[in-house]
Amino acid sequence: MAAIIAKCWKSTMLFLGLAMMTWPAVAASATGQNVLTILCYHDIRDQVADSGDADLYAVNTERLVSFFDWLRESEFNVVSLDQVVAASEGERALPENPVLLTFDDGLKSVYTKLFPLLQAYDYPAVVAVVTSWVENSDTEVEYGAEIYTEDDFMTWDQIREISDSDLVEIASHSHDMHRGVLANPQGNTMAVAVTREYSMGDGQYEDDDVYRQRVREDLARSAELIEAHTGKAPRAVVWPYGEYNRITNELAEDVGMPVTFGLQGASQPFHEGMPLAGLERYLISDNPSLSDLAGKMRLPVPPTKRIVQVDLDYVYDKDPKQQRRNVDALISRMYRLQPDYIFLQAFADPDGNDAADAVYFPNRHMPMRANLFSRVAWQLYTRADVEVFSWMPVLAWQLPDPQQREALSLPSPEPGEVFRLDPTNVEARRIIAEIYEDLTASSWVYGLHFHDDAQLRETELPALHPGDPLARSQYLIDFTQELKHAAGRNRSKLKTSRNLYPMPVLKPESRNWFAQDLDQFLAAYDYITLMAMPWLEGSNTPKQWLESLVDAVRHHPGAMDKTIFQLQTVDWRTNSRTPGDELPDLMSFLESLGVRHLGYYPDDFILDRPPLPEVRPVISRDNFPYLKE
Numbered sequence: 001m002a003a004i005i006a007k008c009w010k011s012t013m014l015f016l017g018l019a020m021m022t023w024p025a026v027a028a029s030a031t032g033q034n035v036l037t038i039l040c041y042h043d044i045r046d047q048v049a050d051s052g053d054a055d056l057y058a059v060n061t062e063r064l065v066s067f068f069d070w071l072r073e074s075e076f077n078v079v080s081l082d083q084v085v086a087a088s089e090g091e092r093a094l095p096e097n098p099v100l101l102t103f104d105d106g107l108k109s110v111y112t113k114l115f116p117l118l119q120a121y122d123y124p125a126v127v128a129v130v131t132s133w134v135e136n137s138d139t140e141v142e143y144g145a146e147i148y149t150e151d152d153f154m155t156w157d158q159i160r161e162i163s164d165s166d167l168v169e170i171a172s173h174s175h176d177m178h179r180g181v182l183a184n185p186q187g188n189t190m191a192v193a194v195t196r197e198y199s200m201g202d203g204q205y206e207d208d209d210v211y212r213q214r215v216r217e218d219l220a221r222s223a224e225l226i227e228a229h230t231g232k233a234p235r236a237v238v239w240p241y242g243e244y245n246r247i248t249n250e251l252a253e254d255v256g257m258p259v260t261f262g263l264q265g266a267s268q269p270f271h272e273g274m275p276l277a278g279l280e281r282y283l284i285s286d287n288p289s290l291s292d293l294a295g296k297m298r299l300p301v302p303p304t305k306r307i308v309q310v311d312l313d314y315v316y317d318k319d320p321k322q323q324r325r326n327v328d329a330l331i332s333r334m335y336r337l338q339p340d341y342i343f344l345q346a347f348a349d350p351d352g353n354d355a356a357d358a359v360y361f362p363n364r365h366m367p368m369r370a371n372l373f374s375r376v377a378w379q380l381y382t383r384a385d386v387e388v389f390s391w392m393p394v395l396a397w398q399l400p401d402p403q404q405r406e407a408l409s410l411p412s413p414e415p416g417e418v419f420r421l422d423p424t425n426v427e428a429r430r431i432i433a434e435i436y437e438d439l440t441a442s443s444w445v446y447g448l449h450f451h452d453d454a455q456l457r458e459t460e461l462p463a464l465h466p467g468d469p470l471a472r473s474q475y476l477i478d479f480t481q482e483l484k485h486a487a488g489r490n491r492s493k494l495k496t497s498r499n500l501y502p503m504p505v506l507k508p509e510s511r512n513w514f515a516q517d518l519d520q521f522l523a524a525y526d527y528i529t530l531m532a533m534p535w536l537e538g539s540n541t542p543k544q545w546l547e548s549l550v551d552a553v554r555h556h557p558g559a560m561d562k563t564i565f566q567l568q569t570v571d572w573r574t575n576s577r578t579p580g581d582e583l584p585d586l587m588s589f590l591e592s593l594g595v596r597h598l599g600y601y602p603d604d605f606i607l608d609r610p611p612l613p614e615v616r617p618v619i620s621r622d623n624f625p626y627l628k629e
Helices: 009-015 061-073 081-088 106-119 130-134 156-164 208-228 246-254 289-298 320-339 375-382 404-408 426-442 470-489 508-514 520-524 540-555 583-590 613-617
Strands: 001-002 037-041 077-079 100-104 125-129 139-143 146-148 167-171 178-181 190-191 237-240 260-263 276-281 307-310 341-345 388-390 447-450 494-498 527-531 563-568 597-601
Touching: 001 426, 009 583, 061 106, 061 289, 081 100, 081 156, 100 563, 106 125, 106 156, 125 139, 125 156, 125 237, 130 208, 156 167, 156 208, 208 246, 246 260, 246 276, 307 320, 307 426, 307 613, 320 375, 320 613, 341 375, 341 597, 375 388, 375 540, 388 426, 404 426, 426 470, 470 494, 470 508, 470 520, 494 520, 508 583, 520 527, 540 563, 540 583, 563 583, 583 597, 597 613
Parallel strands: 001 139, 037 100, 077 100, 100 125, 125 167, 167 237, 237 260, 260 276, 307 341, 307 597, 341 388, 388 447, 447 494, 494 527, 527 563, 563 597
Antiparallel strands: 139 146, 178 190
16 A cells, blocks of 8 residues: 555644644633634544543544533534635624634544534534545555554545535645655655755755645645535635645635635634634644633633743854754753743854854855754754744844945944844845745744844934834834745744843833834734843842833833743853852742743753753743653
């Protein structure tokens, strides 16, 4: 039999790290806007372990029945994809608290167990099938820890029968994209739909045209087979592993499937005219009990976040063996620390002047010091179980051509300031945007962390909104949003964070000197990383200084929910490490003041600074009291 490597959700816990998803609010928003909740199920079996089942994403039949019973009596209303589309087009409104049920992979249990339940409860659902798994009778599919054959999937006759019922809408789950493809020289495989395949033979990535053609042909083949066997052309794609980007959504629409589904665990406010590309779903895992599932849907717990910022310059080494040891040391430390996010340096700054001399990913404009970012980011995600933000400059790019660098730089930078390109220069903006686009073309990232170089003194570019620091601040914000848009061509739903100096918060008049404003940042980014570094600001009374900073932040509505207080582990005045117990003490102090999100920089993963036993209790998202080994 022909073997197809089709990693499904059990093995995908490592493949895409989905097991660490959290459950945000599902109920209607405080503004009264309706919120659409979409649930993602897979296999249904009579016997499923309460925890630790071989198939993490299988659910017990009895528990599914109890959940359907609860839905019938609750404030939630099960809706069809047809209702969602009609509401989006303004034909008729959705009921309050709508819930859409989706079932992935086209497993036999959809026909034998789910379909009778849908008929009994009169519940509609979306069923996504991988057409190559249905089409090829001699296919073996590696599905988690098991090898599945044609007997484990629905037949075309069964798919047509459930489609004819008008309760089930058949969606594409791709033809043959439910698998991984080689993504970098180190041998990592990533989701086919969003990855430019790397060739070990010539050391090149497939170009954009080949990538687009490959994805388009797959989607067209899947849609063709579904229509041929059901008589209905599919209008929706459920992306394998929830991985999609702007390109894949455009291609799906081109072949007649404008509705697409991701898998990032976020409910979505729903309104008339809302685009239906990239709808997010909750992944049902670990066979939840009714009380667990209902509780998560009704009683959201606002998450706190813990962040560590890491210099990739300290991972890089000219000796490949030493570099591998450095990567392993970093992964091991982060696995044991268990922060929520890593802000991972994607640019090279070996001279330490805060400007990028090179980058760690293939691109069109900057020297590549090493093709390293993709490898480290993916290993952090799959082995250390943490989400990775790419830490990138906004303006501080030292282009390799001296004449070009000079022509595109700020015409009148302040003495002693970091080198920056001119954000009002069209050519400079284009180059920077393309660097961001190239980053996500070759690397998986969860978000973007904008460096602290994005500032403009009042004497720099004096013709740009003179005397109006808020307008200058917004100008830089708008540029970072352009960069997010460029990076988003290849990666969906990127989160954003941006460094903010403390002085614009403590002394608002200093906004003239920074062109930064907390309230504007709150409206623009998912997180604001406030440089809560007392020694950097010349304070010798850190707790008193931090308390003043927290008080200042608290005066801005919503700021405590989005502000990361980032502490320093080095006193750069003396170039010495802060004592091992000082960072945990300051973090605990900040928590006592009501700070929710905490982080630190830098982390020395080689010398264990700050010491793991001291820092782990305050930086780890894991409440278990012992270190992971």
